[in-house]
Amino acid sequence: MLLRRQVILSAAACGMLSPALVACSSSADEQEAAQALRRPLTGADSDHTHVMRELVRYATLAPSSHNTQCWTFHLQDRAIVIAPDLSRRCPVVDPDDHHLYVSLGCATENLAHAALAAGMQANASFDAGGKGDITVSLESTRASVTPMFQAIAERQCTRGDYDGQPISNDELRLLERAGMGNGVRVMLLTERAAMEKVLAYVVAGNTAQMDNPAFVAELKEWIRFSANEAQMTGDGLFAATTGNPTMPRWLASPAMSLFYTPKSENDRYARQIRNSAGIAVFVSESSDKAYWIESGRCYERFALQATALGLRNAFVNQPVEVGSIRPQLASALGLGSQRPDLVVRFGRGPKMPMSMRRPVQSVLV
Template sequence: MDTDELTQSVWDISEDEFPDDSPLGEQAEFLLRYAILAPSSHNSQPWRFAVRDDAIEISYDETRWLEVADQNKRELFISIGCALENLCIAAEHFDIGYEITYHTDKDDDLVSTVTLDSDSEPSFSRPPELFNELTERYTSHQLFDDQALPRRTREQFHRVLEEDDVTLYLIYEPEQKRSIGELQADADEAQMDDPAYRKELGYWVGIGALGSSWLMARIGQAFVSHFDFGEREGRKNSKLIEHAPVIALLATQGDTPAVRVKTGQVFERLALLASVEDVAVHPMSQILERPEMRTKLATRAGTGEELPQHLFRLGYVEEERTHTPRWPLEVVSSTER
């Protein structure tokens, strides 16, 4: 992995450059410029794309799998789903139909195939305003303002859920948020108590994946790798949860790779809609990275038999939108014609 290739320039895309009169394969390559802007755990970007005529194969890159934090690859498949959703939104914007085939119940690294068809229409149409947010969406780590989300915004969030097997829970009740905040603190302390977890996190900090300068990334890597600051991190993150106007949780009946990919699609759609509404988003994965705490989260969030898949904060904050760097498309894709 050549970390020197991480760049901010991939965020600068002009839709006017779309190759209207070119074959589908060339159009597919342009659509992937939006796919790689998707969020991913630790900004690991664990996706690989192969363009084969009118089809795009999406696989995962095992070298970017968080083996310690994400032992069952839940976050890896959610990250792939986010990239897939970006691809679908871009295709719809440029009036390209598509069909998705999920391969994630197999033993190899092929996750899904998106077959493009300029003469067909997708079975589900996303809100068109989501496209402009592909290059604007960002993640906030700040304390959110004490401002409730309007009912209209909450209703919109529920309306954009396409997948019947992914349920959105919006949690507002203070005592419930406090309870989840306590669980978050326990998860942070448990994670940071593990030297292997700190080493893995330090690696991603050190290569600059989280957006720091080279010097600050190296300093951050040394600090994260060698010091257990779980108690401090737990206090900070539990406060972020307790003071957020809304805690959102995506949950599912099943727990297969395909379900996790669809969870990622739903999350990215919600994150883009939040961006339209100037609502900040912050995924928080530590609780779900601890199997025993994932069960406790289900109880405290009231999901019944549904399994928690993705937890995130929603709220308002005044801050400048900043983007984390990405590997350029040529690093993560190949073309066969």
């Protein structure tokens, strides 16, 4: 995804343009705002509505495809209902809403950890015959501040280079345990041959997506080319989170097609998969919304565990997003008819700027 797919303008292009037009890093204001969204959870002792709103804030710090934040939250007395916001669908990259429901699963997982920190046990249920809502009921319990909870405000999808070093077996075991769920498992690939095999499908998927004008147009709609744009919308893929220069849309949007080439992107993916410690593939036993939500919960636990260990991760989902390539990946991994849901690289590397979120009042119904 341009930013997501780490496209945009090369450093050379950045150097060719006037410094007045191009800011090669995110603005301090934007990062201050992003940090403020991630302030510590407050109000375990304050009124019930304040605590519930704080839980929603922590839920919204979850990842979502294209940072669409495709959710709304309904507060009830002893429950929070997370509902899909279908106005934020991405029909090209996600025609069956798979990623949308995975994103809701990620938010559910954050909500559960935050609730426990505030002294509430969360129980999530999904009504497969209903409108796609997840009801998270909350029961009083002893508050527990876990390392996964503490990682929520720190977690990010880190799209930079990693250090090329392996991680320890103990760390791999913790990641594996975190990523397992009910009918969903995570496969951790650390052998170079297996990683190269997945890389070939990432390259094939990325090439297919970049050759699809509808994919590129949809992606462009969700890119936030400048810090201003990112702050004003509070959503989308902010250029700086990928280490790309930021600039006004009128300049970046037409220039994108000059520099967003399959070769430069594929080269970058090859380098970044090769400097990762491994690739995680999340696989569900069956393919429907309940499993996609569970897959999101598993991924989010994996990401929080990784963050708690000082590890970074980033999605490389192209092979599961392109319908003709997904079964090829499944077959190469020996998955039979099971669906590979998500593909993620992990390792150690520097943090990148944080992405924005919409304020709590915008997602409350």
